[in-house]
Amino acid sequence: MAAATPRELLLPRRRRANLTPWLFIAPGLILFGLFILYPIVQALQMSLYDWNILRGAASDFIGLDNYxxxxxxxxxxxxxxNSGIYMLFTVPPQIVFGLAVAMxxxxxxxxxxxxxxLYxxxxxxxxVVVSLLFKYLFADQGLVNWALSDILPLTDGTTSWLSNRWTAMIAICALGVWKGIGWSMMIFLAALQGVPQSLEEAAALDGANWWQRFRVVTIPAIWPAMLFVVVMLVIGGFNVFTSVLLMTAGGPGGQTEVVLTFMYQQAFSNLDFGYGAAIAVLLTVIVFIFSVVQLRVFRDRTDEESR
Incomplete structure (x- = not known):
């Protein structure tokens, strides 16, 4: 029997080396498949059916009727x-105030x-805790009305914040901004640590003021972090749910309902899971389109600055 060559002896070792990374990532892949990929596929399937939850199966295939x-x-x-309004009035303040606090x-x-x-x-x-807290603050007899009438005499203290669409959206957006500033701050703070101090010192020696240094040196250096923050905040803005559900429950008369609370009501209150799944798919497509557009815009800006 011929002796094994060195190449033949190395093959099992190479196979083991190639298999080792897959063994490490296998638990993550399994969890991703069970809790992310499978629910996505299931939601797509449910959106094409008049889903009967009582039977535990789809009753009738209706195609794109739910859409x-x-x-x-x-x-x-x-x-x-309402989701778009929340996104528009929470994302820019979180970026501006988060960056200001980080600076x-x-x-x-x-x-x-x-x-x-603290931030x-x-x-x-x-x-849940902060939503109930803000619901108390913006109640008819809450601290906000007391402050605006007694400390800052701007109103008569009778504003029913959560009983009107626009004032309720102000309260919900205020919560979103207050809660999100700290997250943006930490991302920007980490990015600011990588700004070359030598560039800022050189710009200062050339006579640049703080605004010019911030615009020409700091912003380009933290641009990748800015892209990450904007994309994540936009995704989070469209996925607002808990604060709306606990503060207004979509009221009055559904005027403050956002996409996720509307989907929740259709699926779990009306037991119309097919329609709820279709709404979830539509929201996913909308968020995906927004993310692609943002990535394209930021990439074009980065290409222009690199020229």
């Missing part, structure tokens, strides 16, 4: 508009870790 129903549903468009906390003063923790504390606080 056509959503396009013709005024309540769906209202919920989508202020950039120094290495002894008290800076304490301020960083980040709302981020790790439960959405």
């Amino acid at each position: 056509a129903r959503a396009v013709q549903d005024d309540r769906f468009w209202l919920s989508l508009a 202020l906390l950039r120094s290495k003063a002894p008290v800076q870790p304490l301020f960083r923790v 980040y504390l709302p981020v790790v606080t439960s959405w």
Whole structure:
């Protein structure tokens, strides 16, 4: 029997080496398949059926009827508009205030870790807790009305914040901004650590003021972080759910309903899971389109600055 060559001896070792990474990522892949990929496929399937949850199976295949129903549903468009309003009025303030706070906390003063923790504390606080807190603050006899009437005499203290679409959206957006500033701050703070100090010093020696240094040196250096923050905040804005559900429950009369609360009502209150799944798919497509557009815009800006 011929002796094995060195190449033949190396083959099992190479196979083991190639198999090792897959063994490490296999648990993650299994969890991704069970809890992410399978629900997505199941939602796509359910959206094409008149799903009968009582039987545990689809009763009738109706194709794209659920999607056509959503396009013709005024309540769906209202919920989508409210989601867009929430996104428009929460994303820019979170970026501006988050970056401003990160710039202020950039120094290495002894008290800076304490301020960083204080600003980040709302981020790790439960959405349920802060939603109920803001519901109390904006109640008819809440602290906001008291402050606006007694401390700052701007109103008569009788504003019913959560009983009107626009004032309720103000309260919901205020919660979103307050809770999200700390997250944006941490991302920008990490990005600011990588800004070359030599470039800022050179710009200062050339006579650039703080705004010119910020615009020409700081912003280009943190542009990738800016892209990440914007994309994630837009996705989060369209996926607002808990605060709306607990503060207004979509009221009054569905005027503050967002896409996810509308989907939740259709699926779990009306047991219309096929229609709810179609709404979820439509929201996914909308968020995907927004993300692609943002990536394209930021990429074009990066290409222009690199020339």
